[in-house]
Amino acid sequence: MPSVPDPSALTGPxxxxxxxxxxxxxxxxxxxALVVYASLFPFTGWRAQGIAPWAFLQAPWPAYWTGFDVVAxxxxxxxxxxxxxxxLARSGSGRWAGWVGALGPALLxxxxxxxxxxxxxxxxxxxxxxxxxLGGLLGVALALLLLRWxxxxxxxxxxxxxxxxxxxxxxVLLLTWPLAVLYPTPVPFGLGQAWQRLEAxxxxxTEGSALQGWLPQATPSLPLSPLAEALVVALCLWAPVLLxxxxxxxPGQRLVFALLFAGVVLAxxxxxxxxxxxxxxxxxxxxxxxxxxxxxxxAMSLFGLALGHRAAALLxxxAWSFALGLLNRAPETxxxxxxxxxxxxxxFIRFHGLSxxxxxxxxxxxxxxxxxxxxRPRAAHYNVAP
Numbered sequence: 001m002p003s004v005p006d007p008s009a010l011t012g013p014x015x016x017x018x019x020x021x022x023x024x025x026x027x028x029x030x031x032x033a034l035v036v037y038a039s040l041f042p043f044t045g046w047r048a049q050g051i052a053p054w055a056f057l058q059a060p061w062p063a064y065w066t067g068f069d070v071v072a073x074x075x076x077x078x079x080x081x082x083x084x085x086x087x088l089a090r091s092g093s094g095r096w097a098g099w100v101g102a103l104g105p106a107l108l109x110x111x112x113x114x115x116x117x118x119x120x121x122x123x124x125x126x127x128x129x130x131x132x133x134l135g136g137l138l139g140v141a142l143a144l145l146l147l148r149w150x151x152x153x154x155x156x157x158x159x160x161x162x163x164x165x166x167x168x169x170x171x172v173l174l175l176t177w178p179l180a181v182l183y184p185t186p187v188p189f190g191l192g193q194a195w196q197r198l199e200a201x202x203x204x205x206t207e208g209s210a211l212q213g214w215l216p217q218a219t220p221s222l223p224l225s226p227l228a229e230a231l232v233v234a235l236c237l238w239a240p241v242l243l244x245x246x247x248x249x250x251p252g253q254r255l256v257f258a259l260l261f262a263g264v265v266l267a268x269x270x271x272x273x274x275x276x277x278x279x280x281x282x283x284x285x286x287x288x289x290x291x292x293x294x295x296x297x298x299a300m301s302l303f304g305l306a307l308g309h310r311a312a313a314l315l316x317x318x319a320w321s322f323a324l325g326l327l328n329r330a331p332e333t334x335x336x337x338x339x340x341x342x343x344x345x346x347x348f349i350r351f352h353g354l355s356x357x358x359x360x361x362x363x364x365x366x367x368x369x370x371x372x373x374x375x376r377p378r379a380a381h382y383n384v385a386p
Contacts (some may be wrong), residue, residue, distance in 0.1 A: 024084075099384050161214055164249060168369050183272070232293070
């Protein structure tokens with residue numbers, strides 16, 4: 001394994017020497033947790049087969065596989081190898097970074113494939129393990145190239161020039177937003193509609209107990225009107241833009257982000273529809289209410305370019321609160337329930353639970369981050385000239 005270049009020479013001072021932990025560590029931990037969740041979902045149907053959990057290593061190769069499975073198993077472990085290598089390299093352990101970055105994903109995949117032997121709906125495979133291990137190795141190679149080509153040095157400079165010193169997790173949330181909106185939603189980009197499922201789970205949990213009578217009775221709700229749907233779309237798009245405004249230093253930088261975010265919105269909407277209904281229906285989500293919501297969100301994003309950091313964070317909280325209130329009072333339609341079958345069955349089974357939870361929890365995590373940003377002490381160096 002090639003040695004990792006000195007991170008202090010490539011990315012600035014060694015974070016470990018200044019009491020700081022590389023951001024790659026928590027991101028790697030979160031990503032590893034997501035890999036575990038995706039690999040063991042739906043966590044039901046546990047049974048013992050009477051064979052060793054690693055027996056799949058000597059089993060015949062699977063007779064059926066698809067290109068989607070190959071790509072998913074290969075690409076899914078690339079970020080893990082990349083993040084582990086960068087985390088160790090930027091923490092002063094460059095000598096072991098490549099080895100840990102390669103062995104960590106391989107051992108994690110071996111453990112998860114062995115655990116899948118006890119799940120009815122999952123089939124362990126030595127091919128999956130090999131592809132996962134190769135993906136981790138590719139991530140290591142990419143990390144070594146980034147370090148060798150001094151790409152992370154410009155990134156550190158970019159972060160110092162564009163972002164306020166303490167982003168409170170906003171950057172991680174913004175990077176995961178495109179993944180959160182891939183899961184089908186009743187309203188385009190309408191994340192966080194989880195109250196009905198929570199209510200049903202509470203009713204089932206307390207059925208027959210003394211607490212059953214204390215639960216509020218569900219009241220019939222009406223579908224969102226076209227105008228209300230457009231408002232929800234606008235708020236659900238404006239809120240993450242405001243979150244970015246709360247950590248970007250200057251109006252010009254905010255404008256660049258808004259333009260890039262517009263492209264991400266269109267790409268994410270088209271990709272989600274393509275995965276659910278097929279490429280022919282990639283733009284089926286672009287209904288008149290959704291188009292109006294996009295236009296309103298674009299206008300509000302332009303008018304908010306000059307907002308202060310704290311004002312942007314507070315408006316993001318208000319936008320999410322109002323959008324979640326509208327979404328969670330609206331019922332799910334039968335058409336929406338049918339669109340989930342593609343994700344709950346077939347090739348998306350391993351991503352269904354992961355993407356669903358990400359879509360449910362993202363706005364609530366954004367609310368927490370927004371509160372922390374709003375309460376962040378005012379600092380004069382937030383608006384220093386680039």
